[in-house]
Amino acid sequence: MNIHTYEKLWLVAAMVLIVGFIATITYGSVGLGITMVGDQQPTIEPSEISDDERFGEPRVEHVGENEYEAYVVAQTFAFSPDPIEVPANSEVTFYVTARDVIHSFSVAGTNINTMVIPGEIAEMTVEFDEPGEYGIVCNEYCGSGHHDMEGMLHVVPEDEFDMTELSVDADDELELGDEAAFNVSVENRMLDDLETTATLEIGDEMLEEELTVAGGDLEETTFTVDTTDLGEGEHDWTVAIDNYEESGTLTVVEELETDDENEDDDGDNGSDGDDDENDDGETDGGEDDE
Amino acid sequence: MAKPTEVRTMSEAGSTYIDAFPAEAKVVRAAFYSSFLALAIGGLFGVVQTLHRTDVYRFMDSADYYTVLTAHGVLLAITFTIFFLVGVFTWAITTSLDRGVEDIRFTWAWYGLMVLGTALVAIPIFAGFTDSIDMSASVLFTFYAPLQAHPLFYLGLVLFVVGTWLAGVDWFRSWLAWKAENPDERIPLPTFMVLTTTLMWYIATLGVAIAILAFLLPWSLGLIDSVNPLLTRTLFWFFGHPVVYFWLMPAYMMWYIMLPKVSGGKLFSDPLARVVFVLFLILSVPTGIHHQYLDPGIAEGFKFIAMTNTMFLLLPSLLTAFTVVASMEHGARQRGGEGYFGWLKALPWRDPVFTGMALAGLMFAAAGFSGMINAGMNINYLVHNTFWVVGHFHLTVGTAVALTFMAVTYWFLPQVTGRALWNRSVALVQVVLWFVGMTFMSNAMHRAGLLGVPRRTAEPQYDGFEFEAAVGSVGELNAQIALGGILLTLSLALFFANVVGTAFNGKSDSLPANGYAETLSGSEDAPLVLDNLKLWTAIAVVLVIFAYTFPILSIVDRGGLFGPDVNPFPVSLDTLPVLGLVLEQYVTTALATAGELTGSIVTEVTP
Amino acid sequence: MRISKGALLVVLAFTVPLIVELRTVLVWVNIDLSVLESAALGLVIVGLVVVWAFLPEREDDRQERDDDQTDGDVPNGN
Numbered sequence: 001m002n003i004h005t006y007e008k009l010w011l012v013a014a015m016v017l018i019v020g021f022i023a024t025i026t027y028g029s030v031g032l033g034i035t036m037v038g039d040q041q042p043t044i045e046p047s048e049i050s051d052d053e054r055f056g057e058p059r060v061e062h063v064g065e066n067e068y069e070a071y072v073v074a075q076t077f078a079f080s081p082d083p084i085e086v087p088a089n090s091e092v093t094f095y096v097t098a099r100d101v102i103h104s105f106s107v108a109g110t111n112i113n114t115m116v117i118p119g120e121i122a123e124m125t126v127e128f129d130e131p132g133e134y135g136i137v138c139n140e141y142c143g144s145g146h147h148d149m150e151g152m153l154h155v156v157p158e159d160e161f162d163m164t165e166l167s168v169d170a171d172d173e174l175e176l177g178d179e180a181a182f183n184v185s186v187e188n189r190m191l192d193d194l195e196t197t198a199t200l201e202i203g204d205e206m207l208e209e210e211l212t213v214a215g216g217d218l219e220e221t222t223f224t225v226d227t228t229d230l231g232e233g234e235h236d237w238t239v240a241i242d243n244y245e246e247s248g249t250l251t252v253v254e255e256l257e258t259d260d261e262n263e264d265d266d267g268d269n270g271s272d273g274d275d276d277e278n279d280d281g282e283t284d285g286g287e288d289d290e
Numbered sequence: 291m292a293k294p295t296e297v298r299t300m301s302e303a304g305s306t307y308i309d310a311f312p313a314e315a316k317v318v319r320a321a322f323y324s325s326f327l328a329l330a331i332g333g334l335f336g337v338v339q340t341l342h343r344t345d346v347y348r349f350m351d352s353a354d355y356y357t358v359l360t361a362h363g364v365l366l367a368i369t370f371t372i373f374f375l376v377g378v379f380t381w382a383i384t385t386s387l388d389r390g391v392e393d394i395r396f397t398w399a400w401y402g403l404m405v406l407g408t409a410l411v412a413i414p415i416f417a418g419f420t421d422s423i424d425m426s427a428s429v430l431f432t433f434y435a436p437l438q439a440h441p442l443f444y445l446g447l448v449l450f451v452v453g454t455w456l457a458g459v460d461w462f463r464s465w466l467a468w469k470a471e472n473p474d475e476r477i478p479l480p481t482f483m484v485l486t487t488t489l490m491w492y493i494a495t496l497g498v499a500i501a502i503l504a505f506l507l508p509w510s511l512g513l514i515d516s517v518n519p520l521l522t523r524t525l526f527w528f529f530g531h532p533v534v535y536f537w538l539m540p541a542y543m544m545w546y547i548m549l550p551k552v553s554g555g556k557l558f559s560d561p562l563a564r565v566v567f568v569l570f571l572i573l574s575v576p577t578g579i580h581h582q583y584l585d586p587g588i589a590e591g592f593k594f595i596a597m598t599n600t601m602f603l604l605l606p607s608l609l610t611a612f613t614v615v616a617s618m619e620h621g622a623r624q625r626g627g628e629g630y631f632g633w634l635k636a637l638p639w640r641d642p643v644f645t646g647m648a649l650a651g652l653m654f655a656a657a658g659f660s661g662m663i664n665a666g667m668n669i670n671y672l673v674h675n676t677f678w679v680v681g682h683f684h685l686t687v688g689t690a691v692a693l694t695f696m697a698v699t700y701w702f703l704p705q706v707t708g709r710a711l712w713n714r715s716v717a718l719v720q721v722v723l724w725f726v727g728m729t730f731m732s733n734a735m736h737r738a739g740l741l742g743v744p745r746r747t748a749e750p751q752y753d754g755f756e757f758e759a760a761v762g763s764v765g766e767l768n769a770q771i772a773l774g775g776i777l778l779t780l781s782l783a784l785f786f787a788n789v790v791g792t793a794f795n796g797k798s799d800s801l802p803a804n805g806y807a808e809t810l811s812g813s814e815d816a817p818l819v820l821d822n823l824k825l826w827t828a829i830a831v832v833l834v835i836f837a838y839t840f841p842i843l844s845i846v847d848r849g850g851l852f853g854p855d856v857n858p859f860p861v862s863l864d865t866l867p868v869l870g871l872v873l874e875q876y877v878t879t880a881l882a883t884a885g886e887l888t889g890s891i892v893t894e895v896t897p
Numbered sequence: 898m899r900i901s902k903g904a905l906l907v908v909l910a911f912t913v914p915l916i917v918e919l920r921t922v923l924v925w926v927n928i929d930l931s932v933l934e935s936a937a938l939g940l941v942i943v944g945l946v947v948v949w950a951f952l953p954e955r956e957d958d959r960q961e962r963d964d965d966q967t968d969g970d971v972p973n974g975n
């Protein structure tokens with residue numbers, strides 16, 4: 001077979017190119033230790049996701065210094081949790097599975113992208129250096145509402161990030177002379193201890209308490225206020241730690257009526273929107289703070 | 291040793307294909323017309339999608355978008371391409387062996403089976419437009435389970451593929467019969483190309499055949515409760531990657547045997563052409579997993595093997611680029627071209643057959659670059675399933691293949707109808723317009739993909755965030771996509787004007803003779819081993835076994851043969867169809883089903 | 898004419914991707930063109946190409962170019 005000289009040159013150049021590609025990519029993945037979506041994870045029965053330790057309650061977990069794990073479930077046509085919140089300067093491992101059909105979990109404009117196949121769990125580790133907000137899309141057709149499937153990924157500045165949950169249990173109405181108790185519980189889902197100060201503001205009074213919540217733990221404390229000091233009437237109160245606030249109104253009356261008609265409950269007036277899920281109902285319905 | 295020139299002298303100069311093989315010409319023509327009908331409907335849907343996605347013009351419910359997209363994908367990627375292929379291959383076999391098919395009834399039978407299959411696939415797809423028929427198949431052309439289509443859809447696909455298998459049998463029969471009479475001759479190059487491609491197809495379609503027959507069809511009929519989504523998906527891509535070579539091989543064949551001829555020269559090297567086709571036979575199948583780089587449940591190592599094979603698959607394409615350019619240059623110099631680049635001027639740019647193929651080849655080179663990005667298993671994360679990919683394959687199948695097909699149609703139509711081409715200038719404008727339209731559309735698709743805009747999405751406009759373009763804006767990209775789509779549709783309209791115009795032209799006696807390019811370095815230079823099809827098939831099978839046994843065993847081991855317990859997800863619409871749409875779909879259904887059959891009717895009317 | 902009409906059409910087609918992406922390339926060197934400006938620039942480029950193509954041919958270029966009459970189906974040139 002006679003091959004033209006130019007053709008031989010071309011052939012050699014083509015082979016060099018190909019081997020070069022393979023070498024670069026091999027280096028880019030093996031050499032730099034970047035793992036790709038593979039078969040690292042066990043399988044999972046889609047029908048048992050709800051009882052699964054990791055996916056039963058989709059969430060972000062703190063698992064080591066600057067290390068987080070996000071358990072994400074995709075289903076027609078939503079992701080949960082949504083939004084996903086992680087700190088900047090962290091390493092997050094996403095575990096994603098699907099409840100029904102094949103979806104994808106794709107952070108727009110980045111290379112965070114994986115198929116999400118029912119029965120399989122995709123694992124992907126990502127480093128977030130800078131804060132930012134990203135859209136998450138499903139880029140695998142999953143049915144007639146596929147285009148509505150979206151979510152958000154918030155990478156918040158490191159010093160603004162915590163996994164604290166505050167909830168307050170307090171009375172709505174008391175008789176003059178009673179002791180008002182504010183049961184505050186603070187959950188710290190981070191691994192490090194949380195040192196913070198809980199404050200209660202009611203009327204002119206301001207109470208403070210230093211709290212240390214161990215990593216992964218829950219601390220409770222109670223503020224008590226004598227209603228005699230407050231006097232009759234409505235008293236707005238606010239319990240705060242760091243960026244979280246819970247507020248409500250305590251009504252002090254001369255004498256408690258036996259059939260307690262409920263106060264109007266207009267929706268709560270946002271405690272910074274940061275962490276509202278754990279409103280316990282007990283603290284509902286603050287009047288607008290003037 | 292056969293001199294390559296003998297091939298041309300076999301059919302007397304001046305005799306067209308229809309003169310030499312009147313019966314075969316009818317089948318080829320029917321296959322072409324079926325292919326064009328799919329192109330017409332599919333193309334129309336294409337522009338509907340472009341306008342809908344970009345929010346330039348939306349007239350249907352977004353849920354219907356996926357029905358349109360299913361039809362676009364199936365009609366263009368399967369029907370258009372493969373009907374054209376069987377036409378060209380039948381022409382290639384009969385012309386290069388210089389003998390008619392062994393039994394024309396058999397030839398019609400496989401053609402009929404393919405038509406029937408297409409109709410069965412089309413019915414449930416188009417029924418998806420209405421709620422009044424309890425049938426749907428909006429599963430896109432990849433039909434990933436647990437999305438579930440109506441059983442007819444799967445059944446139709448099976449019949450269609452069986453039709454292509456029988457077509458392959460037909461071609462092999464011709465070759466064996468010819469070989470019995472010409473025991474010492476080399477396989478003529480076009481026949482060689484047909485046979486290797488067919489062998490590749492046989493291996494490749496095993497994947498989809500198993501996926502459908504063992505799993506999806508019984509599942510859609512309720513015989514089995516569940517399937518393993520990763521398994522059927524892997525079997526799909528076992529077939530899904532090589533199918534792109536099935537589209538591409540007839541285009542390559544045209545670049546090898548027609549482009550040199552229309553450039554006025556000869557094919558640079560017959561042996562290397564054979565090498566290229568052998569490489570495709572060997573390497574096409576064990577690469578499918580490169581479509582699954584992002585699939586959980588497949589080990590990285592398997593993906594790596596697929597990537598390596600994919601990269602080596604660049605080789606035959608790079609060789610083709612060389613041969614094609616070298617042959618064009620040879621042609622240009624025969625025509626008096628001179629200088630380093632000056633020869634380019636001497637090429638027959640006025641000839642739509644040449645210009646169309648040259649532009650298609652050029653766009654294929656561009657597609658090569660975006661393809662290398664796709665193939666890199668790490669960079670792939672950036673673009674997988676984004677609009678980038680759609681931009682990429684509209685350069686490959688949407689241009690390298692489709693534009694080559696349209697361009698050679700201008701040469702084939704007179705050959706199979708005996709009528710002169712209606713209008714060459716319109717044809718020239720048509721191919722150039724396709725190039726321009728595709729430049730706009732595909733370029734903007736690539737760029738949108740880099741921003742993360744997903745493919746296969748009716749409304750890629752989200753509530754919580756916006757895609758951010760570094761240069762320009764998403765709006766501008768959308769405008770480019772819509773403009774491109776409209777230009778492409780215009781180009782299609784011109785194409786069909788020529789097809790129809792030619793069909794109604796009078797018979798002409800002054801048509802060019804049937805034939806294909808001679809070679810500078812002929813088959814006598816090709817080592818005999820290249821023609822050893824058994825050897826290459828064996829190697830291909832071994833490579834497939836290497837590449838797929840372990841991944842498939844591992845998938846079955848992980849998820850079970852019939853997978854986890856997921857409910858089937860029939861893809862139907864729960865929206866109230868608008869009256870107009872219902873009407874429209876009745877018309878299109880009628881068109882599609884009846885239309886698929888017109889191919890054969892048309893052949894009956896034209897003498 | 899410097900080149901055949903067919904070749905001119907093709908050359909014009911080739912300028913399209915260049916014009917479309919010119920804007921992106923210019924951004925790298927910190928020149929921001931608006932859509933309108935790049936469209937105008939495009940028209941100018943197309944105009945120049947057309948004018949060049951219609952310039953009368955130079956003496957030494959005047960050999961017969963056969964692509965104006967033949968089509969691709971002529972017997973191979975040998």
Ligand code: HEM
Pocket residue numbers: 333334336337339340343359360362363366367370371430431432680684687688689692744745746747748774775776778779782
């Ligand atoms: C008028 C010309 C065409 C236009 C305007 C057009 C437009 C489009 C658009 C906008 C999409 C993307 C839809 C989405 O991902 O949401 C698409 C998908 C596709 N097109 Fe085209 N196209 C055209 C011609 C072709 C041709 C000629 C072929 C092949 C021969 C083709 C094959 C495909 C395929 C296979 C898909 C993917 C379908 C899927 O994702 O399931 N198109 N087309």
Ligand SMILES: [Cu+2]
Pocket residue numbers: 103104138139140141142143146147149
């Ligand atoms: Cu989706």
Ligand SMILES: [Cu+2]
Pocket residue numbers: 530531534580581
């Ligand atoms: Cu592929």
